Amino acid sequence: MIPIGWTLALSAVLFCIGVVGVLVRRNALVIFMSIELMLNAANLAFVAFARQMNSLDGQVFVFFVMTVAAAEVAVGLAIIVNVFRLRETVFVDEINLLKG
Amino acid sequence: MVPGLFVGFGVLLVATAVMVILHRNPVTSALFLVLSFCSLAGIYLLLQAEFLGMVQIIVYAGAIMVLFLFVIMYLNLQHDVETGAQIAVRRGIGWMVGALLLLFGALLVHRGWAPGPVTPAPAEPAVGNAVAIGRVLYSRFLFPFEITSVLLLVAMVGAIVLAKSRTAPNDSEAA
Numbered sequence: 662m663i664p665i666g667w668t669l670a671l672s673a674v675l676f677c678i679g680v681v682g683v684l685v686r687r688n689a690l691v692i693f694m695s696i697e698l699m700l701n702a703a704n705l706a707f708v709a710f711a712r713q714m715n716s717l718d719g720q721v722f723v724f725f726v727m728t729v730a731a732a733e734v735a736v737g738l739a740i741i742v743n744v745f746r747l748r749e750t751v752f753v754d755e756i757n758l759l760k761g
Numbered sequence: 762m763v764p765g766l767f768v769g770f771g772v773l774l775v776a777t778a779v780m781v782i783l784h785r786n787p788v789t790s791a792l793f794l795v796l797s798f799c800s801l802a803g804i805y806l807l808l809q810a811e812f813l814g815m816v817q818i819i820v821y822a823g824a825i826m827v828l829f830l831f832v833i834m835y836l837n838l839q840h841d842v843e844t845g846a847q848i849a850v851r852r853g854i855g856w857m858v859g860a861l862l863l864l865f866g867a868l869l870v871h872r873g874w875a876p877g878p879v880t881p882a883p884a885e886p887a888v889g890n891a892v893a894i895g896r897v898l899y900s901r902f903l904f905p906f907e908i909t910s911v912l913l914l915v916a917m918v919g920a921i922v923l924a925k926s927r928t929a930p931n932d933s934e935a936a
Contacts, residue, residue: 663767663807666870671771671804673866675778677859682782684855687848690787690833694794697825698778701801704813712808717897720810720890724898727820728909732916734825738832739923745836 668709676702689741689751693734700730763807770803787838791829798822812891 675698682695704723711719745751777797781790798821805814898906 663764667767667771668804668808669870670867671774673870674775674863677863677866678775678778678782680862681855681859684858685852686782688787688838690829690836690838691782691790694781694790694829697794697821698781698797701798701821705801705804708805708808708810708813711810717893720813720894721897721902723810723813724816724894725902725905725909727816728913731820731825732912734828735916735920736923738828739920742832742835742924751836751838 662712665709665713668712669706672702672705672709675699675705687752687754689744689753689756692753693737693741697730697734700726767804767807770800770807773797773800774804787833788830791826791833794829795822795826798826810890812894 679695679697679699679702682698683692686692686695704726707719707723707726711717711723741751744756748756750756774797777793777800780793781797784790784793798817802814802817802822805811805817
């Protein structure tokens with residue numbers, strides 16, 4: 662059996678990579694992919710604890726997280742397409758209409 | 762055998778995830794993300810979550826990433842232009858925040874968790890993982906499961922309304 666510490670460490674590393682991706686990149690699509698990485702890091706932690714606790718609840722929760730991720734991607738990509746139509750860019754620092 | 766596979770999939774996962782955020786071309790990033798989802802599915806298999814491993818490949822690597830690739834193709838994106846002092850500063854801050862977060866995570870993992878009820882290796886379930894998950898999903902989690910369908914419907918309607926072309930309002934009135 663894989664020690665839970667290994668899985669949690671992997672999950673933490675994956676989450677940090679996602680955070681860095683959101684902070685460093687300007688392309689809204691790549692930022693979206695980084696958010697997916699973070700969601701998957703959380704899923705990995707859920708599965709690891711489900712294995713540790715010998716319970717299926719964590720896995721069911723991962724199932725729901727995947728559903729929410731699919732919905733989020735569909736709506737988010739539609740928003741990005743809309744922003745691209747209006748502003749001709751997907752770079753988040755050029756989408757600054759709300760800047761005071 | 763299993764720890765070796767875990768390390769292999771883990772290294773592949775971290776390497777491809779790093780490539781996702783480093784590569785300039787969004788299409789290449791998306792394809793690396795597919796690879797990292799597949800290695801994550803391998804890790805799920807090792808953690809005895811066979812159903813989730815398959816769903817990971819079908820839903821994430823299949824459906825969600827195809828959506829990403831279609832949008833990238835539709836927008837006809839060029840390579841990112843990432844120059845200038847402001848962007849360099851922001852990139853430095855981003856990596857620093859990530860490193861701090863990683864340090865924090867390492868501290869948390871290193872402290873050791875209260876292990877909880879560590880049950881000995883579970884007796885081999887008589888039914889498969891998918892059957893067991895289905896039993897839980899359709900009994901204890903039935904209500905959230907139904908709510909999920911409403912959520913998906915709302916997302917579908919929202920995506921269609923948002924992505925609908927508004928350039929020719931006269932056409933829709935005529936129709």
